[in-house]
Amino acid sequence: MSKLVSTLREAMEKAGLKSGMTISFHHHLRNGDYVLNMVLEEAEKMGVRDLGVEASSIFDVHAPIIDHIRNGVVTRLGTNYMGAKVGKAITQGVMDTPVIFRTHGGRPNAIETGKIKIDIAFVAAPCADAAGNANGIYGKSACGSMGYAVSDAKCAQKTIVITDTLMPYPLSPASIEETNVDFVVKVDEIGDAKGIVSGTTQITRDPVGLKIAQTAADVIRHSGYLENGFSFQTGAGGASLAVTKFLKPIMREKGVKGSFGLGGITSYMVDMLKEGYFEKLMDVQCFDLGAVASLRENPNHIEVSASRYASPGVKSACVDHLDTVILGATQVDLDFNVNVHTDSNGFIMGGSGGHSDTAAGAKLAIIVAPLYRARLPIVVDRVHTKSTPGSTVDVLVTQRGIAVNPEREELKRRLVKGGLPVFDISELKNLAERVTGTPEEISKGGRVVAKVEYRDGTIIDEIRSVE
Amino acid sequence: MIRSLLFIPGNNPGMLLNADVHGADAIILDLEDAVSPDQKDAARILVRNAVRALSYNTQLVIRVNPLGTDYYLDDLKAVVPLKPDFIMPTKVDGEEYIKDLAERLTAFEKENGLEEGKIKIIPLIETAEGIENAFRIAKASKRVFGLFLGAEDYSADLRAHRTKEGDEILYARGRILNAARAAAIEAFDTPFTDVNDEEGLEKDAFLAREMGFTGKAAISPRHVSGINKAFSPTKAEIDYAYEVLMAIEEGIRLGKGAVSLRGKMIDKPIVDRAKRVVETAKILGLGGYENE
Structure with missing residues (x-):
């Protein structure tokens, strides 16, 4: 039987799409993704309603989903991250059923244990063969790793691979294997290359961000974890990536050879691999073209599934081997709980992604954040949304000093000895409030529009509507 | 110990x-060039509130508009109550300017019940005339803490082409430095203006040092x-300075008239330099006191 069908519509019909089903998407094409919108538009034309959407992330490019929610095509939504555009509509109450926010590790676990039942997985693939073997390293929409799609393809009742670059059988490597694929369809374009990955990831030039990054690197230096075999993860944004810049000379000076860099991978980490600072990169998602090229060419740059990256339900995952992770925050509270879901007005503008997973796994979880953003303090009495529990967070680094989780007495002692400006977290809060004043708390009056599911499946917070 | 002075626009x-x-060892809150004429009063208020609310943990310099402008007195009146460590007057061309400023500071200090003479002056010299009068400026008041060269306006005044290498300001650098040292005060070098050229900055700073x-x-x-x-002693310099001081001590203990180290005579300038390096290292908390 040939899996290759000529239109998306035909694939959806053959896969048996009907009202009430749950369909899934991965987010490797990020803000350049055409596939989620394409599928929902086709579903609407087919007259299908009441769909559940399980998307590993929702970006601004997916804003058409708001209309599909309004007209009843989509009635349930689960995701690990949501950009501000759709986040605003959700916070304003566009959907009756609360969104379920999971983590990058919690989602594959929920899929693999059957908590999420996917009827049809739609896998956007930068290249694929007619049998459904697919990867992200070739083709005009190359995105690199396809780690977030693996559990979906494996566990869904039906899997449809959608590609714009059809290759001869057998395509290798196969990030998605033919054994899991029911239908393959070729479309003109699965995405807009400009929105998928950036050319190169630039390190912040903001002097405050650089100051925070330098301090975070000094925290790592004196933490006791920077030894041969050191493993490290950092995000691509703001001060996080800049930590790498300052960590490099410290590793050189101390002669430390790292074992692996993990996570979303940037050219910066690729350079460190090439220069011998790390032995391997374990890559669940590529952030720029340099990372895509490296995954294609360097055998020490390894693609991992979301499950292997961060699932709490597997026998072991990469995050369990992680020494240090650098993470961001929109708010941190006196108990070190972190909010990465909602903004200062209570609107959804993010999500955990791998935040909670890496914080839980890493021996040293460092939050980097400015002490104040515009006129608002970052350290607060209680976070508006609890994304990552404070018990898994070790250090907060700001431009005016750092705070160490009181549970980590030994770490605190080492950092004080290393000459770092260690404060009690309430002192940092007071320092910020001397400038900003104490902001009024956002009202928590509305109805529940989203639930925050921790990586172990428990609901740790709810997000309420804002008028 | 002021190695670095960071300019901060007073209206940001x-x-x-x-x-x-x-x-930075010192910050210079700027009311002058960074602030356009229609924002002068807003900047004064902002700087006042910032200094009061933030109690900066660095040395505080406030750069004011030049004598002869409408803003000069208003600036002084607004900033003296903030008790900055230093006032930086601009376009300083001669000693009369500094005398005028010192008198005004005394008056404002009295008016605000502050200790007289506490606020020091770092004159910004940025004209050909100012460079020629550098020594007189340095000696014009006990308040003068150090001279500061402003090379952008100065090279324009010369009609010179400003370069990264700075050959066109070599005379001014030398003149400022000589005047300052002759008056036993400090000398501060002009900023390097290419924000993105960190290598060029390090070269320029090293030259100044x-x-x-x-x-x-x-x-x-x-x-x-x-x-x-660039302005901190290196580990090798600190180590050598301690070696010099120990050799001298040993020489004194043994009653030697002349002391040599690694086959070189140690004379007074070498000892003085070693003392300065050790002093600086101590202030900066740099290693090496285990030798004490």
């Missing part, structure tokens, strides 16, 4: 908020660490 709340986190400058101004927070590095 975001930068004022974080002015003291970048590691080798010439004898005390420190250097920065127009970007990203230049601060390069400047601090």
